[in-house]
Amino acid sequence: MRKGLNSKATSGKLAITSVALQDHIARNLLLQNLPLCDPVKTRWCRRAATETHCKRNHGTVKQKGPQQHDGEEKEYVLDPAAPPLTLAQKLGLVQSPARKLTVDEWSQVKSRSIHEGDSKQPCVICREEFRLQTQVLLSCSHVFHRACLQAFERFSGRKCCPMCRKEQYETRVIHDGARLFKERCAIRIQACWRGYVVRKWYGHMRKTVPPKDKQLRRKFFETKVIQRDTQDCPICLTALCNARLETEAGRTLAQHHSNRRTVLLSCSHLFHQPCLEAFEAFCVEGRPTCPLCRSPYHKILV
Structure with a gap:
């Protein structure tokens, strides 16, 4: 009797484990956009998965331009929201993915980047100033042009930071470089105007005093x-x-x-x-x- 019960429990556990692993593998293949059976069905599943990720991430993936909030540009995360845990991950059979950074953690990362002055320096990849171009902040506190980082990921074939070689980083769109560039432009305009006013005043003073x-x-x-x-x-x-x-x-x-x-x-x-x-x-x-x-x-x- 006991041997029969043990064999049934073991077989039930094996069945649950096999189903969980099969579901995890199928979900990973679907997320990697690999064809499972019918190409038409795969295309439909791919579109449905993309829309689901966009909705879970509150539409931050489809937003290509900078957001504005009360007349100021708003920062937003580029990475899609993490998919729900599979049964294998819940049972501990497969390692769970790393959790996303919270708002406070992003604030600490940005503070470290501001302290190091990365936005004041040119982009490490193209060696050009950020100016008004789209700028991204990685979870390792390094800053790059968005187009430069995408080109680096496309040609390297993996997601790795060009500076510290950290893999599987998160990206966030920031506007520190654009803000600093606008401040420098305003300072130059004010300096030119003040110089013109002083030169005009000095010329008038030399003629009258x-x-x-x-x-x-x-x-x-x-x-x-x-x-x-x-x-x-x-x-x-x-x-x-x-x-x-x-x-x-x-x-x-x-x-x-x-x-x-x-x-x-x-x-x-x-x-x-x-x-x-x-x-x-x-x-x-x-x-x-x-x-x-x-x-x-x-x-x-x-």
């Missing part, structure tokens, strides 16, 4: 006088007696008024000395101002 050095100050006012091309005294409206400013037609009139000397003010205006002294004598205020621009001045004879 006289320097403190005596020789440069004198040259500054002489340049202002030459630019204005002043030929008549603004007070008496007669020709100035400055030999530098007189013309051929006004030489006779200048010789007639040769006893009148010319005064240059610190505001770059020219007057006859007697005219300016008469203006200062009739000025009511304590300190006289320029008759033209109304600004305090210092005067020299020219």
Whole structure:
């Protein structure tokens, strides 16, 4: 009796084990897209399996472009969701696949990548900057271009990190390289604009504010006088007696008024000395101002 019961239990266990292993092998072949029997049926099963994986992963596999959330690009995992455990894996006959990384673990991986500054360096595969191209972060904290990593996987024939050779990694789309590139572009634009504003302000200051050095100050006012091309005294409206400013037609009139000397003010205006002294004598205020621009001045004879 006992021998019969033991044989029945053993045969039942063997049957369950064989069924579990057969189901596991069949599922692995289906996931590897290998033809089982009918090609039409296999194609239909392949499409159904892909749709099931996409639904389980909340549609992250089919999303090719970057997601946006509240005006910002959102990160998302590229790998499909893990298939459900088979009976053989539940019974412990076959090793279960490694579990997916959680949100906190992805945060730690990204923090390690930011600390190492991988996004600031060019891509290891193509040796070019990330700029606005799609960027992927591996579970081993290494960063590559998405297109470069796909090309590396396609030509190498296996899923292995180009840096640390870790196999069966997980990938996640990030936008750190694009963010850093936008920040650098904004800094360059701001630097160019600030340089333009400062150069414009400095040019205006050189034209309007006289320097403190005596020789440069004198040259500054002489340049202002030459630019204005002043030929008549603004007070008496007669020709100035400055030999530098007189013309051929006004030489006779200048010789007639040769006893009148010319005064240059610190505001770059020219007057006859007697005219300016008469203006200062009739000025009511304590300190006289320029008759033209109304600004305090210092005067020299020219």
